[in-house]
Amino acid sequence: MKLLLFEDKLRENFFPLTLTRFTGDLRCGALKLRQRLEALLTDDEVSFLIDSSIEDLYSERHPDWQINLIKPGDKLFVNCLLKYSPTLFDKIQTLDHEQALVQGNALVAYRSNKDHGSFDPDSVLKQFGISTENVDDALYKHPADLVHDNGRMITYDFDNFFSDKDNSFETEPGATILNPYNVWLGEGVELKPGVVIDASDGPVIIDNDALLMHNSVVIGPAYIGKNSIIKVAAKIYENCSIGPVCKVGGELEACIIQAYTNKQHDGFLGHSYLGEWVNLGADTNNSDLKNTYKNVVMHSYNDRPPFDTNTMFMGCIIGDHTKLGINSTINTGCVVGTGSNLWGRDLISGYIPEFSWGEASLLQPYRIDAFLSTAQLVKQRRQLKLSNKERSLYTSIYHRYQENQ
Known part of the structure; x- marks a missing residue:
């Protein structure tokens, strides 16, 4: 049975993160969503049904x-x-042919042996002869859902994909590991003296070639990705997933960082989701709780009403290639769009449109040529190239959002 992973209109709830990536590439736990589904649902062929806006980029990035x-x-x-x-x-x-699971108006899963030249999740439910069953709480609806489910999925991934409980490892003198049977260290991991890994209340996964510098603390559940660096005296509290090739310092709690992102210095980041190629300047702090203790409401794209996250704890969402200057302060529930460059003393609050430049109260459009030049330099530092397909995608996003401000 072939597995086809699709995205639907719900992807818009995950903007700006999914402006530049397939929804299945969002991270939750130690894995991306698609990686877990592939591992659990099939050992046969997998096809990815992705939005046309990112099809060219993904065809270039994943020719196989x-x-x-x-x-x-x-x-x-x-x-x-x-x-x-x-x-x-x-x-x-256990679905049979022409049976489907739905959550409200959203298609969750559908099995078929009919020929499908194309696939529209919305039209499937209107087809004659399909039996449907309603299921509750089956789909993530917003980045806040990923943030709040992250600890559960780290634990699940540890038990199912990092399950060698006899994993033996040596540490540098002075490194402390609490509950080592709940810890997995990949090849080439380096723990400097003074490191504390506390897996008393949840597993800790440190992936290949990661470096934990002196006196850093990681409390589980937590995942540290391949080739990432946890800086001196960093405090990584529970429910954090840090993707590959990141540099992280200061204090983090319940955060997901996609990949290739730097938050190297002191400052607090809580209950937040950061994309790739984000850089937070020294002493950047965010709020993840309103003084009123009410639910956090966040910006929705495409002229829809603000989204109630149904939680008191939600920090910020920051799109790819966004940079924040030193001493930046981010308000509760802030959404910072793709490709922005912000600095100054203003509180960064509400919604910052894609490709914004300057202080939060005096935003200007970030020239697309200047953005692309900086993005190229940033990727070159990691021996990577900003491809023509990437340039085309970011230019398209710029015209879609910045010209309509």
């Missing part, structure tokens, strides 16, 4: 992927925003 290709035969279509639960996965794996 089957993208927007639907082959004949037995097929299982699964929404890549699927939230793991044993009961839900049992339902999916």
Whole structure:
């Protein structure tokens, strides 16, 4: 049975993060959403049904992927925003042909052996002869859902994908590991003297070639990605996932950082989701709790009403290639769009549009040529190239948002 991972209109709830990536590439736990679904649902072919706006970029980035290709035969279509639960996965794996699971108006999963030249999740539910079953709490609906489910999924991933409980490792003198059977260290991991890894209340996964510098503390559940560096005296509290090639210092709690992002210096970041190639200047701080203790409401894209996150704790969402200057202060529930460059004493609050430049109260458009030049330099520092497809995507996003301000 072929697995087809699709994204639907819910991807817009995850802007700005999904302006530049497939929804299945969002991180929650130690893995990306698609990686977990691939591992659990099939050992056969996988096809990715992605939005046309990022199709060219993904075809370039993943030439070995089957993208927007639907082959004949037995097929299982699964929404890549699927939230793991044993009961839900049992339902999916026992679907018969022309049976579907739905959450409200959203398609969760659908099995079919019909020929599909194309696939529209919305139209599937209108087809004659399809049997549907409603399921609750099956899909992530907003980045806040990922942030608040992150600890649970780190624990799940540890138990199912990093399950060598006899994993043996040596540490430098002076490093302390509490509950070592709840810790997984990859190859080439380096722990400097004074490091504390506390897995008493949840697992800690330190992936290959990561470096934890002197006197840094990591409290589980936590995931530190490949080739990432945790700086001197950093405090990584529970429920954090830090993707590959990041540099992180200061204080973090319940955060997801996608990859290639730097928050090197002192300052607090809590209950937040950062994309790739983000840089937070020294002493940047964010708020993740309102003084009124009310639920955090966040900006929605495409002229929809603000989104109630249904939680008191939610910090900020920051899109790819955004830079914040030293001493930046970010308000509760702030959304900072892709490709922005901000500095100054103003409180960064509400919604900062894509490709914004300057102080929060005096925003100007960030010239697209200047942005692309900086993005190229940033990637060159990691021996990577800003491809023509990336340039085209960012230019398209610029015209879509900045010219309509």
